[in-house]
Amino acid sequence: MMSVSFDQLDGYIWFDGEIIPWNEAKVHVLNHGLHYASAVFEGERAYDGEIFKLTEHTQRLHESARILGFTIPYSVEEIDEACRQLLAKQGMKDVYVRPIAWRGSESMGVSAQNNRVHLAIAIWEWPSYFDPEQKLKGIRLDIAEYRRPDPRTAPSKSKAAGLYMICTLSKHAAEAKGYADAMMLDWRGQVAEATGANIFFVKGDKLLTPTPDCFLNGITRQTIIEIANRRGIKVEERAIMPEELEGFDESFICGTAAEVTPVAEIGPYTFTPGEMTRALMDAYAAEVRPSLRAAAE
Numbered sequence: 380m381m382s383v384s385f386d387q388l389d390g391y392i393w394f395d396g397e398i399i400p401w402n403e404a405k406v407h408v409l410n411h412g413l414h415y416a417s418a419v420f421e422g423e424r425a426y427d428g429e430i431f432k433l434t435e436h437t438q439r440l441h442e443s444a445r446i447l448g449f450t451i452p453y454s455v456e457e458i459d460e461a462c463r464q465l466l467a468k469q470g471m472k473d474v475y476v477r478p479i480a481w482r483g484s485e486s487m488g489v490s491a492q493n494n495r496v497h498l499a500i501a502i503w504e505w506p507s508y509f510d511p512e513q514k515l516k517g518i519r520l521d522i523a524e525y526r527r528p529d530p531r532t533a534p535s536k537s538k539a540a541g542l543y544m545i546c547t548l549s550k551h552a553a554e555a556k557g558y559a560d561a562m563m564l565d566w567r568g569q570v571a572e573a574t575g576a577n578i579f580f581v582k583g584d585k586l587l588t589p590t591p592d593c594f595l596n597g598i599t600r601q602t603i604i605e606i607a608n609r610r611g612i613k614v615e616e617r618a619i620m621p622e623e624l625e626g627f628d629e630s631f632i633c634g635t636a637a638e639v640t641p642v643a644e645i646g647p648y649t650f651t652p653g654e655m656t657r658a659l660m661d662a663y664a665a666e667v668r669p670s671l672r673a674a675a676e
């Protein structure tokens with residue numbers, strides 16, 4: 380099924396301080412972000428018209444830019460306000476929010492010391508990252524050939540566009556084999572994450588998740604750990620070797636786009652989505668949505 384191309388959607392985009400019509404939000408082909416991947420971005424979701432953990436996302440955007448050596452010319456408060464204004468202007472309640480900052484066109488070449496830094500924010504409807512039917516049964520993950528790089532090799536704490544090159548390659552390779560996504564190992568051969576989400580395992584009544592020392596410590600991941608702590612569920616953050624997956628009962632991935640998605644297979648290892656995954660899926664769904672959060676308190 381062909382969907383409408385993203386540059387053809389309706390609505391507005393916040394672009395360098397102004398809200399402009401969607402189809403006018405253009406950049407020149409000679410911009411440093413496109414050629415040299417000097418771009419950082421965020422992925423946020425609004426539920427009932429409120430962006431979940433907005434300030435944490437905006438702070439991460441600022442930090443991602445700082446790690447790449449540039450400063451976004453808007454404060455965290457200004458970006459938060461821009462996201463809220465755009466959300467109100469678009470008149471949508473349950474949406475995905477994508478701020479992106481990049482170096483502009485003032486000079487071309489590896490060095491871009493004086494290139495202007497731009498910021499744009501787009502909002503669109505993105506209901507479920509995975510096929511909803513497949514999601515409930517648990518998705519199937521391949522094991523990627525590319526590995527998350529050593530932090531001495533790449534700025535792994537930045538949500539930098541360039542780091543997604545190996546994610547797209549890995550996801551395409553997995554999809555070509557009929558999988559929904561891929562689980563990536565890190566440079567040491569330890570379990571890392573999926574191509575756009577963190578990963579958890581369940582063993583008995585305990586949660587396990589890899590220590591995020593060379594990939595994003597996702598805001599969703601941190602939320603799941605907070606929920607687990609509140610419920611007295613033990614969480615072990617540690618190095619996990621792929622062979623250990625044999626002994627785990629359940630698995631799920633989590634991220635802003637993926638939310639909590641049960642996993643049924645990772646390469647040769649199989650899991651049965653069970654009580655713990657279901658309970659955390661429901662708890663996360665209640666946590667992010669103001670109306671349900673209020674009811675739960």
Ligand SMILES: Cc1ncc(COP(=O)(O)O)c(C=O)c1O
Nearest residue numbers: 574575576577597598599634635
């Ligand atoms: C590679 C990668 N890891 C982890 C995450 C999860 O991060 P968050 O929960 O902050 O969305 C994402 C999603 O943004 C991601 O793209």
